[in-house]
Amino acid sequence: MRAREAGPFPRAVLDALDAAADRPVFEHGTRLVTGAAMLDLVARVAAGLRAEGLGPGDGVALLLGVHPEAFATILAAHAVGARVVGVRPGLPDAQVRHLLGLDVAAVVTDSGTAHVPRADTARAPRALTVDALRAAHPGTGPLRLAGRPADVARLIHTSGSTGTPKACAQTYAALTAGWAARPGAWPPAIRDLAPRLRRHLVFGTLSSQVMFEYAVLAIAAGGTAVVADDPALPGAITRHRATGSVITVPRLAKLVAAQRRDPADLSTLRALVVSGSPLTPDRHREALEVLGPVVFHGYGQTETGMISMATPADPPGSVGVPPPAVAVEVRDARGAPVPPGVDGELFVRTPAQAVAYWADPERSAEVFADGWVRTRDLGRRDAEGRLHLTGRTRDVVIVNANLHYAGPIERVLAEHPDVAEAYVVAVPDDDTGEAVHAFVVPTAGRPPDPAALRALVTARLGAACAPARVTAIAEPPLAPSGKPDKRLLSTPHVRRKP
Template sequence: MLDALGAAADRPVFEHGDRAVTGAELLDLVARVAAGLRAAGLGPGDGVGLLLGVDPEAFAVVLAAHVVGARVVGVRPGLPEVQVRHLLGLDVAAVVTDSGARYGPRALDVGALCATRPEPGPLRLAGRPDDVARLIHTSGSTGTPKACAQTYAAMAAGWAARPSAWPPAIRELAPRLARHLVFGSLSSQVMFEYAVLAVAAGGTAVVPDSPALPDAVVRHRATSSVITVPRLAKLVAAQRRDPADLSSLRALMVSGSPLAPDRHREALEVLGPVVFHGYGQTETGMISMATPTDPPGSVGTPPPAVTVEVRDGRGAPVPAGVDGELFVRTPSQARGYWGDPVESAEVFTGGWVRTRDLGRLDAAGRLHLTGRIRDVVIVNANLHHAGPIERVLAEHPDVAEAYVVAVPDEDTGEAVHAFVVPTAGRVPDPAALRALVTERLGAACAPARVTAIAEPPLAPSGKPDKRLLPR
């Protein structure tokens, strides 16, 4: 990535409002922040937490933390305070912030780091291959985010910043990222990797004043953006109703949840050949990507560097065309969950990552997703386990039992629907239950609907069968 910035020289690589930052200027920021981190005593193996927005300085801080060999722990906006403190308690030596917020004993200000005098000579890269380079978090079965631990060796094996290693779908996508919209948080693996890819491809990462589409595309003459399935549906509907000038748009990378074939076809029909449908996990990085020429409903052909095996319930591989659980190996996969050996042993097994997603490979080698084994709800492309939500609901004195399922939602892709068995003589208040879940787990986990039931439906085994609840 540093080589890409050096090669960019006077070409703008980051655009933020009226400000354009060249490759040379961003490289200078990286050098300054790296010097500031070293002056603070931070180096190989030290945990550095990031509470930052989306701007050139935040991008420079991420790169600089890797320059000094630190273990980067990013925190995405909108997490409840208890989860923020959990993440920043994962053996973090210092927290870099642009808001003045203080967590733990050491807080480093971005402005001060960027004002540090850089060390003379070329940047000293201190990352050690077997050290953990970053903890990328997702929601976990305990109700607190799980942190996927990716080593420096695994991060270096990723292809985003290395054009020579780009798989076919990325080679087709990369030239379309000339003006790529970056929003949300650089703590998002998807957002950060696409920003890196855009710069490596000779493009510019553009931070919009508002990420709303189609306005952001029109205002910034953007050529590409990441988009969730619900936002894609809204964009397609808006274009049918009142078309905006999207002539600059060349790529929309659909991420976060599967795209139904009918919705995929409609998006291609209305927006043109700009839809790229990616499939990956925090644990693995990108697994596969469909280009605009792939059949709607598939997520493309896994690249040669990625191995996908479809297995039956006994763990045996199944032939093409047969559904099963997806097991994956990628060059940049995490080595486990930080501080969670039990969950790590279940998911990271024998060199494979157990995705707990269901799918099949067709005769042409394309991957199709058909469901998931995990008991989760995906809200705005973020994964939330049902178990923690059920446990919080069951703590309320008016609730004897709680069962959570995912239901389709036009705004968020999926939403939480809670089925509760009331405590005898009590009537649960849905608003109070939503408030409790919001306080403990965040608004995304709060039930969009609450239904009182006398008892849950049972499977033949006698256990509650949540699959029957939506009926």
């Protein structure tokens, strides 16, 4: 089934599948799915959704694993013009109920026995399965694309690290303007990255904006999305002969440590796209030294999509130069732009950014204004235009009524040779109101000396920023998104370093 007529998203993705024809675009175990077979699967699921009366403006939630049918179902739901709500595995039932309550008409699962918490609404969405939908006959002729430019195409929820995840609303116009499936729109860093994704690992959930879009990029670049049912590294790379993967900072740190202890054969690896949180310059440099010129350091938000990306040729610690299609302003506390080299808050505009938080006008007004997205990230641009991230506006410790950002403290701590990762939180203090509590992951065999860490921070940032308490941990707790979740650091389940 071919999609030849001009149309909105996912037209560019369907065209990439059409161009692939008999080439495998998805690999799951011993199963290979060609571009033509994927197009047929998309058309069948779309016909099934239409037979259920679902179309433009209808909310369709997807609770699916990582497999070719999940990829096809995402595309099919967009083909009928639905508002797609992806639900990551591992979310608490309360968060799932909240997401299913976002005006959802139907829920698609892998099987009829999948656990679906009841939505926080009076009317429960109807339950559908991929197997039932794909049994529909797609008819003849090109696949009709029904997405309307101003309609919300998908709700991508944030990590939920500050509580209930926010649903970022992207329109069909925004998704159509996205770069992943359109080689002519690839920014310079993506043009460097794309050919390295010949065998690109996908895992976790295709409801992840990052996981889905880099799978699309791999296919558009002539590669194959390879499902890693066990994504543990380095095993997944060697087992699947992978050339590329998305990776979080904690997983990258584990891989670097493993390669130092007992190097695996990573000769097929060409690209690791670091996503989710920033790398310190030292950890960035170490990853390049141990793994070779394969580290791409991406920066973006759920609200914006990709903002910039550092290639292996960029200086460690930066997140690269934003492409021409992306506008970035570094502003001071009054909202005025600041010159290069000066820290401030980052405001951005991207072609595919969200327009609001769904059904949340108050928080939308705080972040989306006059076409700009307020990132709440702190950073600066250097003389060459590269972005450097320095912290978060709300990630602070207030000592003696003076505000101190956690990001700079974490970076100084991570510079110590005995510290692999550092995470700073505020704790109550009878004398100063709040004080710094540092959680550190030691480097192999060298537990850090708290006094030395305090002295380092004091010398660089002042005594108020020095950690009153230092706790060694084996690893940071993670949110379902794979990002470190600092809210959980003080809970009993965090593994202390023996």
